[in-house]
Amino acid sequence: MSTPVTDRPVITGWSAVSPHGIGADALAEGLRTQSPTVAPVDTARWKVPTSRAHLVPGFETREVLGKKGTRSMDRVTGLAVAAVGSLLDQPGSVRESETGERAALVLATTTGSAASMMDFTRSSLEGARPYDVDPAVMPNAVMNCAAGQCAIWYGIRGPNTTLAGGRAAGLLALNYATRLLSSGRADTVLCAAAEEYSAARHWLEWHSRGPEAPGVALGEGAAVLLVQPAAAVTPERPALAEILAVRTRVATGKQARPALEACVRSALEAAAVTRDDVWAASPSDAPGLLGHLEREVLGQVCGTEATERVPAVGRLGDVSAASGSFQIAMVLATAAATPAAAGQVAVVTSADRDGSLACAVLRLRDAR
Template sequence: MEVATAVRGPLITAWSVVSPFGMDDSAFGNGLRSGAAAATELDPGQWKVPFDSACLVEGFSNREVLGRKGTRSMDRVTGLAVAAVGRLLQDAEGERISGVGQDAALVLGTSTGSAQSIMDFTRDSLVQEKPFFVDPMRFPNTVMNCAAGQSAIWHQLKGPNTTIAGGRASGLLALNYALRLKKSGHAGTVLFGAVEEFSSARAWLEWHTRGQDESGTVLGEGAAVLLLESDEVAEQHGRDGLAEVLGLECGVHHEPGTEATVLADCVRRVLARTGVRPDEVGYLSTSGAAAERDALAEVLGDHEPEPVRCSELIGDTHAAAAAFQIAAVLVAAEGRDDARGRIALITSVDRDGVVGCAVLRLC
């Protein structure tokens, strides 16, 4: 009698981050496990911002990390993205990992791209000798898909190239888009993730738009990129699955105070669709919104999954938050035999309306 082998869904098989804990994955893992926040005091001489501290990628410089060629007009958010993608594509010997060719797709989450680049370019058009005396080399930085486009050019990724903007849920929306690319046959291998920079422009925008419950939140920055591929492709190239993507749900809250209700509905739907009981959730990573506590208490009841801390340690990385949450779950399960097969739930709430959640099965 022929026995059918169970086919696993799309797998996350590799990840890379550039975070406030450092420039490599091990620094991120060690930082999370230490439980110490990465916030540092800001130099008021360098930063004219309304905050005293932030979680910065210390010492990051486009020129020092990426080299002189092609970085003269590159802004910080693009540099962070290019660096994170590059680290994902390199093996321990510095060679490109197998199975990720030029046909691979890239889906990158962002907020507005670089608010600093947009504001600087607009200001130059008004204060220079004549309105049109601006640096044309810096115009590409004002376009929202600059980071994704430059990352693809830099690393020779000629498959579908997509930029997703959805606030803190951008990483989950990027994962959703990556799943659609695979399902539709437009790409077999997809890099997905998100990026955010700290800048004076972003700091002031946050200062004027955040709610009272966010007043004590420290801003952070960084980039997180993950590799999504099928079980067959991963096995062919010698990569073990880190997590299987079981399901993902997103929603929109239209009225203030409805965030918890909308998120609870999303979590119920994704658990029902994936056949996961609430008491089977083993790991939980949230974006830190108050509404998440209410929604999860409603859905999970008395069950308390193991919490995976992230935003409390690396700050509010906004567009990159959900991508960092996924990476943090992978860190939490790293090297633990008891993590194999456990379910992880990642949730996100953005004040501008988007909520989302994803269910992973750790490999």
């Protein structure tokens, strides 16, 4: 099925470093085979109690990226750099337009690396003097370290932005990417999201999550989308999906449900589509009651069948800030294996416990 060309931005590529492995093919194959990714955590290495997590198998930053420039690189930066590199190394990549001065990078995160921030602060408190710290690891304690390293590694010299938004960060980054294009600030945007596993994140989640979802295993990884104007589509980088609308709301407590429903309906209205047009709907699988609420709202607004057509992002564990980008990647991977998905509409939502709500509406394109 062909879709008319519009002036809306499109997604022309994606890749990921996930608990299924490195690259888009690894994630797509893992979804196809429904391979489990959860495993016991090495308690000695990670310094956590006996637990289970969804880790990127065998990921060691220096082994994946090489020894040059990675001696002090933390895990979340390594994941982000590896994901962007796997996208740029795909067949059909056009480095002239996907890097350089007219290419931007937007990275979604929760806090950057909680482990690096805590380790750096601890060394200042425990040292003989507050300034007895390793200057080589100081950049890791800054939230935008990963985005900066991605730009340095691959020569991305356009706008470089880090958005901290918890579970909603991936969709917030997608919205920001469309604004960069519409304002003429960039011709191409690499829209990425990354979340690492660490002892610091384990304990932060353990103490802050509350009793409603104590057993949800953490996940990690990074996903990146290539967002371009429709006019930039080439045979090598065909349009995979058209970004019809992104809408956001903020609400907590009893207001979360009506606000999320209003957010989804507003996005559908902006996209000029109806409930009957929605082929797939992907919730962010927030742990606990919020995740149940999100799935109920999507089922009510878009239909329960739509929520079952794409594997749940929770299969990868709690990937937090990387959820939205992984959800879109999983929608695109599923659509690529489903010929009937071409021309259909997909809805992706995010709901964060701090109140950030977001919804993106995509029209899937036939990239064959």
